[in-house]
Amino acid sequence: MPLSDKSELNALLRKAGIGAATAEAVMDIDGMLQQWRRRAMKRELGHKALVDLRIGIDLAQFDVLVAIEGPAPEFGEVMGETMVASVAERLGIDPSRASRLVSEMVEEGFAQRAVSQADARRTIIALTEQGRAVVDAVRAYKYLIMGDFLGTWPAEDVAAFVPLLKRFSTWTDGIEAATEKYAAEIDALSPKGAKSGVAA
Structure with a gap:
């Protein structure tokens, strides 16, 4: 029976020591995350x-404004001055693309x-008053909708949800430890005939 069958997947997880309720939750959460990912890729709210x-401006340009600001909820604790390299690192884009987008925002008057x-040889990037107004307006818009x-x-649902979501948001931090723990099970999942060492 193929692993696409829910009972087989349940059996696999149970054999690995994962409880029935957790197995059901994992499958439900994965389905919801796939839907969420597809909608998030469209970035409906940000575009609207x-x-x-x-x-x-477009979403890529707006992302640069947010990256210049570097707010903690999105980028962790951001220290020091922001340079083009900082923007590229925060957004995970090529430095040349970051440089082009930053230049566009400077030309439009959103950044300077x-x-x-700290070092007179170094050029830093900051939001202008206009750029700050844009970031604040979009953030307030999103907060209104959410x-x-x-x-x-109910207030108790919100109070329970936020810390749980924060906790869940770190689940991928344990990927390496989990793959080591279930190395035998993962090896057995490899389709027959798959070449060893070839990335999926």
């Missing part, structure tokens, strides 16, 4: 915000270049 607010206070949705939930 830029259109409704009549800002006149300045000389580093707040409207969460506002329909």
